[in-house]
Amino acid sequence: xxxxxxxxxxxxxxxxxxxxxxxxxxxxxxxxxxxxxxxxxxxxxxxxxxxxxxxxxxxxxxxxxxxxxxxxxxxxxxxxxxxxxxxxxxxxxxxxxxxxxxxxxxxxxxxxxxxxxxxxxxxxxxxxxxxxxxxxxxxxxxxxxxxxxxxxxxxxxxxxxxxxxxxxxxxxxxxxxxxxxxxxxxxxxxxxxxxxxxxxxxxxxxxxxxxxxxxxxxxxxxxxxxxxxxxxxxxxxxxxxxxxxxxxxxxxxxxxxxxxxxxxxxxxxxxxxxxxxxxxxxxxxxxxxxxxxxxxxxxxxxxxxxxxxxxxxxxxxxxxxxxxxxxxxxxxxxxxxxxxxxxxxxxxxxxxxxxxxxxxxxxxxxxxxxxxxxxxxxxxxxxxxxxxxxxxxxxxxxxxxxxxxxxxxxxxxxxxxxxxxxxxxxxxxxxxxxxxxxxxxxxxxxxxxxxxxxxxxxxxxxxxxxxxxxxxxxxxxxxxxxxxxxxxxxxxxxxxxxxxxxxxxxxxxxxxxxxxxxxxxxxxxxxxxxxxxxxxxxxxxxxxxxxxxxxxxxxxxxxxxxxxxxxxxxxxxxxxxxxxxxxxxxxxxxxxxxxxxxxxxxxxxxxxxxxxxxxxxxxxxxxxxxxxxxxxxxxxxxxxxxxxxxxxxxxxxxxxxxxx
Numbered sequence: 001x002x003x004x005x006x007x008x009x010x011x012x013x014x015x016x017x018x019x020x021x022x023x024x025x026x027x028x029x030x031x032x033x034x035x036x037x038x039x040x041x042x043x044x045x046x047x048x049x050x051x052x053x054x055x056x057x058x059x060x061x062x063x064x065x066x067x068x069x070x071x072x073x074x075x076x077x078x079x080x081x082x083x084x085x086x087x088x089x090x091x092x093x094x095x096x097x098x099x100x101x102x103x104x105x106x107x108x109x110x111x112x113x114x115x116x117x118x119x120x121x122x123x124x125x126x127x128x129x130x131x132x133x134x135x136x137x138x139x140x141x142x143x144x145x146x147x148x149x150x151x152x153x154x155x156x157x158x159x160x161x162x163x164x165x166x167x168x169x170x171x172x173x174x175x176x177x178x179x180x181x182x183x184x185x186x187x188x189x190x191x192x193x194x195x196x197x198x199x200x201x202x203x204x205x206x207x208x209x210x211x212x213x214x215x216x217x218x219x220x221x222x223x224x225x226x227x228x229x230x231x232x233x234x235x236x237x238x239x240x241x242x243x244x245x246x247x248x249x250x251x252x253x254x255x256x257x258x259x260x261x262x263x264x265x266x267x268x269x270x271x272x273x274x275x276x277x278x279x280x281x282x283x284x285x286x287x288x289x290x291x292x293x294x295x296x297x298x299x300x301x302x303x304x305x306x307x308x309x310x311x312x313x314x315x316x317x318x319x320x321x322x323x324x325x326x327x328x329x330x331x332x333x334x335x336x337x338x339x340x341x342x343x344x345x346x347x348x349x350x351x352x353x354x355x356x357x358x359x360x361x362x363x364x365x366x367x368x369x370x371x372x373x374x375x376x377x378x379x380x381x382x383x384x385x386x387x388x389x390x391x392x393x394x395x396x397x398x399x400x401x402x403x404x405x406x407x408x409x410x411x412x413x414x415x416x417x418x419x420x421x422x423x424x425x426x427x428x429x430x431x432x433x434x435x436x437x438x439x440x441x442x443x444x445x446x447x448x449x450x451x452x453x454x455x456x457x458x459x460x461x462x463x464x465x466x467x468x469x470x471x472x473x474x475x476x477x478x479x480x481x482x483x484x485x486x487x488x489x490x491x492x493x494x495x496x497x498x499x500x501x502x503x504x505x506x507x508x509x510x511x512x513x514x515x516x517x518x519x520x521x522x523x524x525x526x527x528x529x530x531x532x533x534x535x536x537x538x539x540x541x542x543x544x545x546x547x548x549x550x551x552x553x554x555x556x557x558x559x560x561x562x563x564x565x566x567x568x569x570x571x572x573x574x575x576x577x578x579x580x581x582x583x584x585x586x587x588x589x590x591x592x593x594x595x596x597x598x599x600x601x602x603x604x605x606x607x608x609x610x611x612x613x614x615x616x617x618x619x620x621x622x623x624x625x626x627x628x629x630x631x632x633x634x635x636x637x638x639x640x641x642x643x644x645x646x647x648x649x650x651x652x653x654x655x656x657x658x659x660x
Contacts, residue, residue: 017351018304019087027207031351032359034215036367037377038392039091039339039360041385043068044253044378046092046334053104054122054333055115062257065378066368068092068332070263073364075323075336080358084308084316086299087346087357090323093337094172095287099280100126100334105484106277120268123331128271130328130335133281134321137289141318146289147310155406156414158297160421162400165294165340166393168425173393176386179245183226184383188390190218195348195391212349219384223248226381246381253378257371265329281335285324288337289317295338298399302343303352344392347399463494465520470501481507488512491519491548500532505539515548540583549591582610587641590618598628598645601635602652609635616641 017023023031044065051061068091075090103109103125112118140146177184191214199211210217229235230247238246296316300308308316323336346352367374407414473489480487486509494517503513521533533552536542598619603609614637621628629650630643639647 015302015304015347015350015352017353019352019354022353022355023351027212028353028356028359030213030216031349031353031356033363034213034349035089035342035345035357035360036363037219037380038215038341038345038385038388039072039089039364040069040378040380041341041382041389042092042094042339043072045382045385046094046097049097050100050104050333051119053101055112055118057116057119057256058253059256060116060119062253062371062375063261064331064333065253066257066261066371066374067263067267067330068334069364069368069374071323071326071330071332072336073361073368074326075320076357076361076364078319078323079316080354080361082315083319084296084312085354086296086305086308086316087303087352087354088296088299089339089342089357089360090320090336091339091342092332092334093284093288093291094169095291095337096130096281096284096335099129099277099284102280103129103277106274107483107485107487110482110484111479121272123268123333124270124272125274125277126333127268127328127331128273129277129281131271131325132273132278133285133335134324134328136282137285137321137324138318139321140289141314141316141321144311144314146293146317147314150310150313153293153297155403156417158294159400159403159407160418160425161290161294162298162403163397163422164400164425165291165298166344166396166398166400167422168429169340169389169393170426173386173390176245177383177390179386180242180381180383182229183222183246183381184387186225187218187222187384187387190221191215191387191391194218212351214348215345215388219380219388222384223380226384245383248379248381253375254372257375259372260369261371262369263330265326266331268331271328284335285321288324288335289320291340292317292320292338294400295340295343295396297403298396299338299343299346299352301399301402302346303354305352340396341389341392344395347395348392463492463496463517465495465497467497469496469498469519473498473501474503477503477511480511481505484508486510486512488514490514491517491546493517493548495520497522498534500534502532502535502537503539504537507539510541510543511539512543512545515544515546515550518549518551520551542583543585545587582612584609584611585613585615586617587613587615589616592620592622593628594623596621596623596625596627596629597631597650599630599647601632601637601648603634605634612637614639614643614647616643617647618642618644620644 022028047061047064047068051064054060056064072089072091076088079088079090080086104122106122106125109118109122109125112121177188194210194217195214199208201210202208226246227248230249235243235246293313296308296313300306320336320338327335342357367377404418409415409418469491473491476489480489481504489511491514496517496519498519499522534550598621599614599617601609601612612635617630619628628645630645630647631650631652632648633652635648637647
């Protein structure tokens with residue numbers, strides 16, 4: 001048996017400054033400024049993602065970034081002085097992005113036409129949800145309930161948690177770096193080279209500057225490089241997405257940020273409260289608590305500190321809850337958590353000093369008050385930060401894996417626990433990512449009004465077979481089409497008259513038209529200015545459902561026009577599609593047809609239909625000629641269930657007979 005040359009160690013041995021030892025003041029200030037620069041990535045990216053969706057302008061975005069930085073500075077100081085007292089930077093959290101997006105897409109907020117007013121009202125709704133959700137974190141922290149879970153914080157249990165804190169953020173690494181690979185890749189290679197291969201080179205005898213300040217050195221070089229590319233017109237004719245990622249002048253932060261702005265509580269107005277918003281935000285709080293616990297464990301190891309006991313973790317979670325409440329009161333658009341990238345920086349620089357983090361909090365507050373100066377640094381292209389995340393998130397992940405040295409990895413049970421935890425920790429979020437797409441309705445379904453994702457619009461129209469349903473239907477359609485959440489339009493159980501109508505898109509979210517009543521077409525063929533009755537144009541993810549009837553008055557019109565004596569009636573509604581149709585389902589359709597062509601799907605030869613589904617079609621023939629047939633042109637539908645007549649079984653004749 002070979003001798004073990006690397007025995008397990010509770011603390012890392014090659015850090016130069018631990019939690020209570022401090023570098024010189026000049027070195028401390030530069031290290032603190034480096035921490036500030038690093039946390040700018042998340043502080044800029046989250047408002048850039050959310051504020052435009054809220055209806056905010058570039059100036060609103062700049063003010064939100066200033067507020068987020070200011071509150072992050074306050075929270076960092078509180079955590080370093082009264083919380084865990086670890087060298088951990090507290091900043092904005094991506095865990096809150098999805099519940100915040102849910103609030104942004106609330107139909108009651110989306111109906112506000114004025115963009116600035118919608119931004120203010122949305123911000124106040126987010127503030128209220130953060131304030132309510134923070135109570136969970138405060139209670140679990142200061143009641144020591146969170147500390148009770150510490151018995152599960154064994155090395156075997158914490159290793160996957162800490163590892164996933166870093167590795168679980170992989171989507172913020174190379175995928176974002178690749179948005180501008182000519183800037184991001186050189187930054188990644190330069191950081192690795194400077195921090196790992198030049199760390200023993202000391203131009204200054206007492207300070208290993210390449211190991212201490214890799215972000216400042218590499219960031220400055222690549223930033224100047226990106227400025228040269230921008231000024232030289234390298235991105236002049238590139239797509240907008242490329243310009244946003246690569247250019248240094250696309251964020252509009254320098255021009256819109258005020259010279260002086262002191263953030264203060266309730267600056268956007270008093271918070272508004274909603275049960276649905278609060279419950280959504282509470283889910284992010286729970287995720288943030290687990291994430292922060294793992295980050296505290298990693299920070300303590302990288303700072304050569306003793307592992308935080310249960311009461312210290314509970315106290316830190318409690319103060320973090322106060323931080324989330326401050327986020328709600330000030331209006332930062334997101335909640336707070338431990339900055340994982342700054343935890344990784346402790347290991348990269350081998351400096352775990354608490355004083356460095358405290359001074360970095362001062363930089364956050366200073367540059368948030370004097371906005372123009374902070375905006376200069378905030379204009380750094382995000383692929384530069386993404387390159388840093390590749391190194392720092394990976395470092396935090398490896399710290400988590402290092403806890404496995406205290407477990408018996410020759411035990412099959414431990415191997416299963418570790419492998420399953422890591423795999424599911426990465427795999428499960430990918431499953432839920434599909435529901436981030438607005439075209440999906442979500443995983444959970446409930447009839448609770450404050451939870452249910454879709455909003456039902458019931459048409460209020462006279463059902464006297466004379467009053468035209470067209471205007472109420474079009475009004476409901478426009479409202480549903482403008483919404484960013486699923487809408488269902490319901491036609492109740494009555495008999496309605498509907499003239500020629502076009503339901504036009506594109507729409508921002510899926511729409512379902514549920515027909516429970518009977519909708520009749522005009523009998524007078526003079527009402528058809530074009531050969532169509534109800535037209536659906538430029539829409540995707542549309543569902544037509546219900547047990548109602550579309551009565552084209554085919555029997556009456558067929559006899560009135562004398563079509564039984566002719567091969568073709570130009571006056572009746574039939575026309576080949578002139579728009580591209582896709583993602584259409586025809587399900588559970590039952591009825592009768594006066595004409596032999598009971599089912600007819602005619603698509604353009606130049607724009608064939610795609611992804612069309614026919615399921616459970618039962619249409620019987622009731623006219624003088626038969627039997628009923630199904631015709632298809634330029635479409636290959638997916639067929640399931642019962643089909644009467646047999647789907648797409650009849651050829652298209654040169655002059656097709658009109659549809660009923």
